[in-house]
Amino acid sequence: MPEVVDLGGFAKQSIALKRRTSLADGAADLLREMILLNKLSPGMPLPERDICAALGISRTPLREAIRLLNVEGLIEYSAARRPKVANPSLQEIAAYLRVQGALEALGGELACANATDQELENIAGLNREMIAMSGKEEPLVSFKRDMNFHCQIIAAGRNSPLVDTHATYNARLWRARFVSSQRKMGRGSTLREHQEIVDALLERDPKKTAKALKHHLDTAVSNISEVLEEQSRQLSSVL
Amino acid sequence: MPEVVDLGGFAKQSIALKRRTSLADGAADLLREMILLNKLSPGMPLPERDICAALGISRTPLREAIRLLNVEGLIEYSAARRPKVANPSLQEIAAYLRVQGALEALGGELACANATDQELENIAGLNREMIAMSGKEEPLVSFKRDMNFHCQIIAAGRNSPLVDTHATYNARLWRARFVSSQRKMGRGSTLREHQEIVDALLERDPKKTAKALKHHLDTAVSNISEVLEEQSRQLSSVL
């Protein structure tokens, strides 16, 4: 079965309706969301005209959207310059995580210095919710909570370029982390690591916070490695 | 005098000739270079049609180029969505430098683990050249040598997303660092800090390298602060 571009429930009006922004930005937002939610699988080709028809816009703004997502790393070009959904290898994901680890460590340090008590309390609250809800809600919901936890820490650091760059790496890693989270859900270690991060933040200890965040990202590397290696093993056994 | 878009020696054929790549990418490269070399001053408006005429291309590829440079942070949009050369405030530059510091620290750690002896030797060689040539060459030349020194370290870390992100931040910081370097050239401290970095690298000591790089970037913050504050003082005295 040749993968067909069917944008399902999304499409047309979604863009046209919320016309506060340009069609290009709207299309980029929509495509980004669809890639993150796995509505568009990695490696799937994105022929401009088909996507245009599905989104109800012309090629000019769509091409700008594709360019944007290309810079963000969610869309890549084949050798013949045909756009397709990015399909990062395990090595690339590991490379992303290394950088993300450094960014979050910096964010943690900055948060210790710049966050308000209220912000830290909110972060601690998010952590408590995650503990209370552990295993009792949909994977996507708890996953989003997890992502939000990290983003709040970065935001509290008050460095807007850092927020942007972190968001970009988050998008690149979203899929892999989501797949990973569905497998080894709630395996205690995640919650424990989050607790360490929160503790360090509340103490406003930059070094400790940075270390805790870096450690958390490191275990993410090994978790993702396991899951993805298992996947590729299953795949090769079918072929 | 209203700032006029005169692309001087650049323009037309520059893009059309080296047609290995798309016009959009070519235009982006050209504009990026012009912004970095200060051929286009910060804050200068970039009306699409004028730039098109100057570059000899149509609006479609140019707009894609502008989008690209916007994501990279070299071009920003006014409230009325008019593109202009980015003009980061001192606070923004400081924010960039913080992130760049974290990225370089990571790059240094990775270099300790992944660089070949040859690569480290090349980096050490660059450092020796800078010492030998100190104060004896054009500012732009020694500045480029300095930038190259840092880029080589990052490259030796073998993490391509890191290389890309570092390059982006480098571009955002290029102008500020160049202006700064012309003022307080060769003020020993730079050379001394570089030496510390090289020493740590040759020992392949990750922590030490990271620390040396972070320290180097921190002094860059204060240097740039001094220079730019002085500039704005002069400016306000004229007004």
Added chain:
DNA sequence: ACCATTATTTTGGTATACCAAAATAATGGG
């Protein structure tokens, strides 16, 4: 001479038409 208001121009956003290269389908000889 100044300000509010209207007319004109300029500007970014979008759609469409056309082209060359690449991919795919069709064809024919072994």
Added chain:
DNA sequence: CCCATTATTTTGGTATACCAAAATAATGGT
């Protein structure tokens, strides 16, 4: 039946035309 070769279609790259909003110039009343 298979493979090389040619014809057709599809695809991304580019230029251009048109529109609405914003900026600027022109106008007129005080």
